[in-house]
Amino acid sequence: MTKDAIGTEATGYDDVPGLVTVRVALPGHLRALANLPGELLVEASAPVTIGSVLDAVERECPALRGTIRDHGAGARRPYVRLFACEEDLSFDGWDAPVPAPVAEGREPLLVVGSISGG
């Protein structure tokens, strides 16, 4: 499920007991690949972890499998970083809980392609 702009569309997920709606902001190439016009909204079970959010992303958009995490070992791809609430979560591990504002749907989990060039 997507929405064109932050906060413009109700998701309905919050009505399901035990599930919360998490916002995920993807880089342009991945939005194009998955044909997403804006932020991706996914449902995840509490407690929400980085890994469970990415599981939900890949479940919602199978085309994104292998793009953020490698197939096989499931390691984060080296040029992909994960940010939220002005924190770098890239090295926190998949079982780490996301910050509360992300779990509460107030802030997005940012999937970022590392900068290149000069």
Next chain:
Amino acid sequence: MLVGTRKGAFVLSSDGTRKDWKVNGPFFNGWEIFHVAGSPADPNRLWASQSTSWFGQQVQRSDNGGASWQPVGNEFGYVGDPGDHLWYDGTPKPWKFTRVWHFEPSLTDPDTVWAGVEDAALFRSGDGGASWQEMPALREVRGHEWMPGAGGLGLHTLVLDRADPQRMFAAISAAGVFRTDDGGASWRAINKGLRSGHLPDQDAEIGHCVHRITMHPERPSTLYMQKHWDVMRTDDAGENWYEVSGDLPTDFGFAVQVHAHEPETVYVVPITSDEFHVPLDGKLRVYRSRSGGGEWEPLTNGLPQRDCYVDVLRDAMAVDSLESCGVYFGTTGGQVYASADAGDTWQPIVRDLPPVLSVEVQTLP
């Protein structure tokens, strides 16, 4: 014409006169498109290898000639523990999938396609790209001794034999050429006759930096090769190779193609050297041999003959199958040149694409 570039894919189309061309694209803008290939069994079925260092490998499939595309399976898992190959410095390096260099669609089944990948291996899909299975016997041919060329340890060419569906030829930089006669169940190196200055043993079974091989479909025992240095030929399906560089001004290069109707007419694009990946003397010249190699003539009409410093990569040359054979190639400067008269004259179809990685041609009814 299916063109893969550093920043997207393009589909160029024309009628049989091949004078006026329409450029569609970019598709997958911003992604590296190593190769776009069409199925001989269904020309509407196209395959595109889409990748970036950031987000990895994607496989895109079109079922309508490129009007629309859909991502299909992108999981390329080696069979078992692939172990190590050699790194540039001779130390072991774990085998790791990086990208698809080349698609070779089946001659008869639109849902079957092979993928040559880096680190070098051959994968096959029989379900329209939904899943990919490695053919691991190829790596068993001393794969632990394979060492990449500067461009990577990629399986870049797969040649199918129309007369014998069980026979295939695979070329790997910088391991050499390998042949299967049983549909991929077993392979062996076929590099006898190759001489490579970068190897201590000139009779080495593997380690030769083969840039490209090609075959005329009506003469499946004859293959031509552009090696790192040397243009080579075999007339016994790779059992023995001999040099046909002849009077070329330099025999370094990447691309080699055979005329669609004349098995003894061959095209190469000589490049100055492995130190200088640009045309000799700033002149972009295709060389044509009408005698199966040995004697070559420069084809320059319509090509820049001064101040030209582009390269033509291994997958960036193709021929069509019209009565007057068309020849096409793309450059790292973003030009795509076409000749509708077997190379006698050339025109640029488009001049300012991103660096061209691959060119394939479909001749549609």
